[in-house]
Amino acid sequence: xxxxxxxxxxxxxxxxxxxxxxxxxxxxxxxxxxxxxxxxxxxxxxxxxxxxxxxxxxxxxxxxxxxxxxxxxxxxxxxxxxxxxxxxxxxxxxxxxxxxxxxxxxxxxxxxxxxxxxxxxxxxxxxxxxxxxxxxxxxxxxxxxxxxxxxxxxxxxxxxxxxxxxxxxxxxxxxxxxxxxxxxxxxxxxxxxxxxxxxxxxxxxxxxxxxxxxxxxxxxxxxxxxxxxxxxxxxxxxxxxxxxxxxxxxxxxxxxxxxxxxxxxxxxxxxxxxxxxxxxxxxxxxxxxxxxxxxxxxxxxxxxxxxxxxxxxxxxxxxxxxxxxxxxxxxxxxxxxxxxxxxxxxxxxxxxxxxxxxxxxxxxxxxxxxxxxxxxxxxxxxxxxxxxx
Amino acid sequence: xxxxxxxxxxxxxxxxxxxxxxxxxxxxxxxxxxxxxxxxxxxxxxxxxxxxxxxxxxxxxxxxxxxxxxxxxxxxxxxxxxxxxxxxxxxxxxxxxxxxxxxxxxxxxxxxxxxxxxxxxxxxxxxxxxxxxxxxxxxxxxxxxxxxxxxxxxxxxxxxxxxxxxxxxxxxxxxxxxxxxxxxxxxxxxxxxxxxxxxxxxxxxxxxxxxxxxxxxxxxxxxxxxxxxxxxxxxxxxxxxxxxxxxxxxxxxxxxxxxxxxxxxxxxxxxxxxxxxxxxxxxxxxxxxxxxxxxxxxxxxxxxxxxxxxxxxxxxxxxxxxxxxxxxxxxxxxxxxxxxxxxxxxxxxxxxxxxxxxxxxxxx
Ligand SMILES: Cc1cc2nc3c(=O)[nH]c(=O)nc-3n(C[C@H](O)[C@H](O)[C@H](O)COP(=O)(O)OP(=O)(O)OC[C@H]3O[C@@H](n4cnc5c(N)ncnc54)[C@H](O)[C@@H]3O)c2cc1C
Numbered sequence: 001x002x003x004x005x006x007x008x009x010x011x012x013x014x015x016x017x018x019x020x021x022x023x024x025x026x027x028x029x030x031x032x033x034x035x036x037x038x039x040x041x042x043x044x045x046x047x048x049x050x051x052x053x054x055x056x057x058x059x060x061x062x063x064x065x066x067x068x069x070x071x072x073x074x075x076x077x078x079x080x081x082x083x084x085x086x087x088x089x090x091x092x093x094x095x096x097x098x099x100x101x102x103x104x105x106x107x108x109x110x111x112x113x114x115x116x117x118x119x120x121x122x123x124x125x126x127x128x129x130x131x132x133x134x135x136x137x138x139x140x141x142x143x144x145x146x147x148x149x150x151x152x153x154x155x156x157x158x159x160x161x162x163x164x165x166x167x168x169x170x171x172x173x174x175x176x177x178x179x180x181x182x183x184x185x186x187x188x189x190x191x192x193x194x195x196x197x198x199x200x201x202x203x204x205x206x207x208x209x210x211x212x213x214x215x216x217x218x219x220x221x222x223x224x225x226x227x228x229x230x231x232x233x234x235x236x237x238x239x240x241x242x243x244x245x246x247x248x249x250x251x252x253x254x255x256x257x258x259x260x261x262x263x264x265x266x267x268x269x270x271x272x273x274x275x276x277x278x279x280x281x282x283x284x285x286x287x288x289x290x291x292x293x294x295x296x297x298x299x300x301x302x303x304x305x306x307x308x309x310x311x312x313x314x315x316x317x318x319x320x321x322x323x324x325x326x327x328x329x330x331x332x333x334x335x336x337x338x339x340x341x342x343x344x345x346x347x348x349x350x351x352x353x354x355x356x357x358x359x360x361x362x363x364x365x366x367x368x369x370x371x372x373x374x375x376x377x378x379x380x381x382x383x384x385x386x387x388x389x
Numbered sequence: 390x391x392x393x394x395x396x397x398x399x400x401x402x403x404x405x406x407x408x409x410x411x412x413x414x415x416x417x418x419x420x421x422x423x424x425x426x427x428x429x430x431x432x433x434x435x436x437x438x439x440x441x442x443x444x445x446x447x448x449x450x451x452x453x454x455x456x457x458x459x460x461x462x463x464x465x466x467x468x469x470x471x472x473x474x475x476x477x478x479x480x481x482x483x484x485x486x487x488x489x490x491x492x493x494x495x496x497x498x499x500x501x502x503x504x505x506x507x508x509x510x511x512x513x514x515x516x517x518x519x520x521x522x523x524x525x526x527x528x529x530x531x532x533x534x535x536x537x538x539x540x541x542x543x544x545x546x547x548x549x550x551x552x553x554x555x556x557x558x559x560x561x562x563x564x565x566x567x568x569x570x571x572x573x574x575x576x577x578x579x580x581x582x583x584x585x586x587x588x589x590x591x592x593x594x595x596x597x598x599x600x601x602x603x604x605x606x607x608x609x610x611x612x613x614x615x616x617x618x619x620x621x622x623x624x625x626x627x628x629x630x631x632x633x634x635x636x637x638x639x640x641x642x643x644x645x646x647x648x649x650x651x652x653x654x655x656x657x658x659x660x661x662x663x664x665x666x667x668x669x670x671x672x673x674x675x676x677x678x679x680x681x682x683x684x685x686x687x688x689x690x691x692x693x694x695x696x697x698x699x700x701x702x703x704x705x706x707x708x709x710x711x712x713x714x715x716x717x718x719x720x721x722x723x724x725x726x727x728x729x730x731x732x733x734x735x736x737x738x739x740x741x742x743x744x745x746x747x748x749x750x751x752x753x
Contacts, residue, residue, distance in 0.1 A: 238747070249749055256752035264749055265740040272688045276659035280392040296652045365651055366644035370624055373639035 002038070002049035004056050010035055010047075011060040023065040027101040035061070036100045040084060044096050051285065067102055070333030071147055075099045075106035077229025079152050082222045086169070086210040095150070095171070107148035108226075109139040109172055109196055110219070114389060116141075117360050119154070120163040120216060121379075121387065124198060126155035126170065133157075133170065133208070135178075135201040143354075145181045145194040146330050148174045152222060154215050159385040166384050167215030171207040178202070188346045189326040192334060226355045228290040231298030235275050241308040241337060241344070242271035248315060255315050264315075267308055274300045292368035295361040302351035302358055305336065309348040312341045392662045398463045404440050405467040408432075413471045415718035421474060422575035422721070428545045433475040437503020443481050444501030451494060453501040458603070462610035462665035469614025472576040472721045476506050478611065479542025483509045483604045484550050490600060491557050491593025496548060508546035509600070510560075510582050512539040516734040517601035518742045525553050525584055533558060533584040541732075543567050543580040551589060552597055558589035574728035576721055605733040606664035606686025609693040612729050613661045616654050616697040619704040619722050623647070626708055643707065650703055653696040657689075664689035684746040691739035694730040701726035 010033055018029040030036060031045045038053045040046025069076065076099070083095055098104040115122035124137025135155055145151070151172040158166035172179070178201040183191035210218040238246060249256065249264060278297050313320040324340035336347060352358040366372045379387055394402070412432050421429055437443035445461050447453020454460075461482060468477055480500060484507035488497045499505035511521055525535035533551060543549065544567050551558040566583040624647065627638035637643055667685045670678075701723040705712035712719055730736065744751055 246747075246749060253750070253753065256750070258752055261744070261749070261751050262740075265743055268743060268747055268749060269688050269691050269740060270656075273656040273660040273692045276392065276663045277656040280659040280662065283391060283393050293655075296648075296655060299648075300652055300656065359645070362645040362648035363641070365648035370644075370647055370651060372624075372628065372644050372647065373636050375639060375641060376635075 002047045002053065004053060006047070007035070007038065007049070007053055007056050008060065011057065014061075015064075020064040024101060024103070026065050027067075028097070030061070030064075031097050031100050037080075040096075044084070044092055045100055052283065067100070068333060070335050071105055071144060072099075072102050073229065073334055074108050074144060074152075075104070075150075078108060078222045078226045079106040079150070081225040082152060082169075082209065082218060083171075085221050086218050088206075090206070091171070091209070099150075104149040105144065105147040107142050107145045107151045107174070108222070109142055109145075109151045109153040109198075110222075111141050112138060113140050117357055119219070120167065121384070121389070122154060122156060122167070123389075124153075124155045125159075126157050126168060126203075128157070128205075129202075131205050133203045133205065135170075135172070135198045135203060137198050139196040139198065141184070141193045141354075142181075142196045143193045143334060145174065145196050146183065146191075150174060151196075152209075154219050156384065157212055157215075160383050161213075162381055163379060163384045163387065164216045165213060167219070168212050169209045169215040169218035170203055171209060172198075172201070172203060173207065176201050176203065183330055185328055187349060188343050190329050190331045192331040223356065224290045224292070224294055227298040227361070228285075228294035230351070230355045231278070231294065231296075231301035235278070237272065237275065240271070240275075241305050241312075241348075242268060244337065244344075245308055245312045245315065248312065255317060260311065260315055263311055267304070267311065270300075270304055271308070274304055292364050295356070295364045296369070298355060299358055299361045299365070302348075305348045305351050309341070309345040313345045316341055390666060392659055392666065394463065394662075395459075398460060401440070401460055402463050402467055405436070405442070405464055406470070408436060408440065409467060409471040409473055413473050415721070418472055418474060418576060418721060419716075419718060427575065427578050428474050428476060430475075430545060432473065433477075433506075433545075434503060436475060436477075442477060443503030445481060446485050446489070447497055447501040448489075451501060452498045457669035458607060459665045459669040462607055462661065465607055465611040466614035466617070466661075469611035469725070470618045472615065472618075472718075472725050474576045476508070476542040476545050478577075478604070478608065479508050480506045480546065482607055483600060484542075484546075484548075486603050487550055487557060487595055487600045488592070491595055493559075493592045496559065496592070505547045506542070506545055507548040507550055508540060508542040510537045510540055510543070510549045510551040511597070511601075512537060513541040513577075513579055513728070513732045514539055515597075515601055516738045517598045517605055518734065518738055521552055521597055523554070525551055527553055528586065530586070533560065533587045533589050536581055536583040538581045539579045540582045541577050541579050543582050544569050544578065549582065550592070551584070552595050555594045555596075556591050557593055557595040559592045560584070560587055560589040564588060572728070574724045576725055577728065601733055602683050602686050603668055605690040605739070606668050606682075608729055608733055609657070609661040609664055609686070609689035612693040612697040612726070613654070613657050615722050615726050615729070616657055616693070616700040619697075619700045619719070619726070620647075620650055620654055622719070623650075623700075623704040623707050626711075630709075637707075646703060646707075650700050654700065657693045657696045660685075660689040660692045680746055684743060687734075687739040687742050687746060690734060691736040691743075694736045694739075697726040698723075698730050 014033045018026050020026045034047040035057050036045030038047050038049040039051040041048050112122045126133040126135045153170045153172040154167055156166050157168040178199040180197040182195045184193050185191050323342040367374050441454045442464050444453030445456045449455035487509050528534055547562050549560045564587045567580050569580045572579045628636055630637050664685045667682045711717050
């Protein structure tokens with residue numbers, strides 16, 4: 001049984017044997033010591049320990065090199081749990097360590113111009129050719145593709161069956177010939193996401209994750225984890241976006257009005273109860289995969305972040321009329337909290353779209369948590385190739 | 390420290406729920422609240438004798454169960470789920486907490502058994518953050534005179550605990566006029582309590598803010614129970630009720646509202662658990678910890694007050710015509726919801742308190 005004490009010993013041994021000044025070497029050693037994600041199996045960066053013990057590790061290693069959770073978000077939050085659940089032993093050994101240390105960045109090639117919420121209609125084709133697959137199609141809104149070494153990819157491998165059944169899940173080599181990444185400028189002025197054109201991209205069959213035709217089920221694991229990753233991040237009391245706004249409020253009494261005060265207090269309460277619900281969910285989750293409840297946390301995170309970032313701009317009055325920088329540039333990482341208030345306000349608009357829109361998440365809560373009947377489905381039994389597009 | 394329920398708490402919940410299912414179904418509550426004695430004192434005696442709820446917060450040395458706010462919160466959740474007309478909140482939480490605070494030892498033993506019932510003679514609408522209105526005074530002869538309105542649990546109390554200034558007086562109910570007035574919440578009636586030359590005895594000095602804040606933090610758990618019943622009942626109804634050849638629960642406009650209600654209730658549960666957990670800690674002299682505890686109660690009570698009313702109101706709406714009928718128990722829950730929203734500080738009062746507790750000062 002791994003407990004807090006074992007973890008303490010491991011941490012001590014890690015610190016004794018490795019110099020945190022060498023960032024990469026230290027992170028690799030931390031992974032090898034099973035202190036990357038303690039709930040993962042031994043040999044894969046973990047100790048097979050209860051998930052909540054991760055907090056102990058984070059506390060003990062707070063002063064050592066940290067991951068860049070912005071640029072590594074998709075790898076850590078989505079690729080890793082999916083590889084862990086569906087990958088072969090070779091795939092796990094090959095991908096997880098450089099993913100965790102940040103040596104290899106990941107992106108997510110799911111959405112397409114014609115398939116967003118209705119992801120299962122996607123049309124990017126993967127056709128088998130001996131030991132390889134040949135991939136053709138176009139993906140869109142791909143965050144961080146410009147940094148990525150690898151991608152998780154869902155493609156259509158059978159057009160003759162209904163949409164959910166003809167999909168297969170791959171790891172895509174972003175350095176393979178035929179992968180073309182083009183920046184897409186967004187509402188904030190920068191390009192955090194991209195269009196990705198895939199033309200005759202050849203992927204070895206060893207890059208397939210899960211069975212042929214089972215891509216939808218594999219993707220579900222990714223999506224559930226994505227929602228927890230976006231909405232379920234631990235925040236301390238008064239931290240995150242409410243902390244930013246509260247600091248302005250405290251330090252600038254001249255900005256205070258009664259109306260804003262009432263709104264701030266309401267949002268303070270909402271931020272606190274949302275934080276507590278996230279903490280409670282993590283306690284429940286201490287082992288096992290996130291369920292549809294995680295969608296609820298993402299839903300509340302999105303509306304709260306939007307309300308708070310909107311209040312922040314308004315609170316600042318004159319300063320709220322300005323903007324830090326409209327330069328068109330490729331962003332370094334995903335950052336909901338950085339930069340100026342105008343940027344945060346605009347970036348927060350994505351919180352209710354990325355990783356499943358709030359409408360889709362409400363459907364998921366209603367159907368899978370509350371057990372309400374689904375709406376009539378007109379496309380359920382129609383082969384994908386016969387669907388109107 | 391956990392926001393989940395412990396095994397012991399789940400066992401306590403199961404025994405309270407079983408008993409309430411037997412003795413306090415919606416039909417029984419409806420019939421009772423229309424009778425001359427809306428409180429179910431037989432049920433109360435059983436709850437106290439068999440499960441020991443009356444003495445939950447009383448230390449073992451005084452004949453209680455020596456449990457904490459966490460267990461009391463679980464009982465409140467179940468009593469809320471059943472809108473049970475019993476004086477747990479008024480006698481076993483508010484009055485008991487006041488006696489514990491002043492260090493009284495005799496009456497508390499009687500309360501612990503459930504054989505004697507007490508009520509704190511303050512308005513149910515009293516806010517922890519305002520001084521209690523001075524409507525009762527001490528005469529030259531040392532007797533009490535004056536009145537307190539909207540006192541819950543007074544009509545079934547054997548003893549009234551009356552704050553006058555910082556003193557807490559103990560008064561026997563037979564020396565007091567207690568007049569039940571029609572109340573919005575049929576399951577927790579209120580009364581006007583009148584003192585005229587009433588003999589009383591000082592039992593100690595009371596910090597009313599602390600007691601009321603404790604009560605408010607725990608009332609959030611009762612509100613959670615009320616909200617959960619409304620959510621579950623509405624969910625069952627819209628799955629079964631068909632219009633336009635479909636269950637009405639299959640329409641997205643309805644599903645999305647239900648998803649939002651669920652999320653509100655999920656957060657209410659986390660907030661109520663957090664308050665109960667912090668209130669369960671033994672009293673500490675540390676000022677920062679005291680602020681944190683009070684803030685947790687204020688957050689829980691303000692959030693749960695709004696959620697419970699919203700869920701109950703949506704419940705009535707989504708039941709259509711059925712929701713407006715007297716036969717359907719939903720109205721009992723709506724009435725309980727709305728009145729608990731006012732009780733022990735409105736949501737706005739608790740948010741205003743947070744301005745100080747969380748250092749978010751109002752404009753000058
Ligand atoms: C900042 C950002 C980053 C992103 N990063 C990535 C990424 O890295 N990889 C990736 O694959 N994708 C990414 N996406 C894409 C994202 O997943 C999609 O935008 C999202 O799933 C919605 O799809 P859509 O844009 O096609 O909207 P649509 O599906 O066309 O929806 C349009 C509107 O209709 C509503 N709607 C659709 N269907 C229903 C329904 N059944 N019921 C009710 N309302 C409905 C939607 O809620 C929305 O309001 C990103 C998006 C953003 C904003």
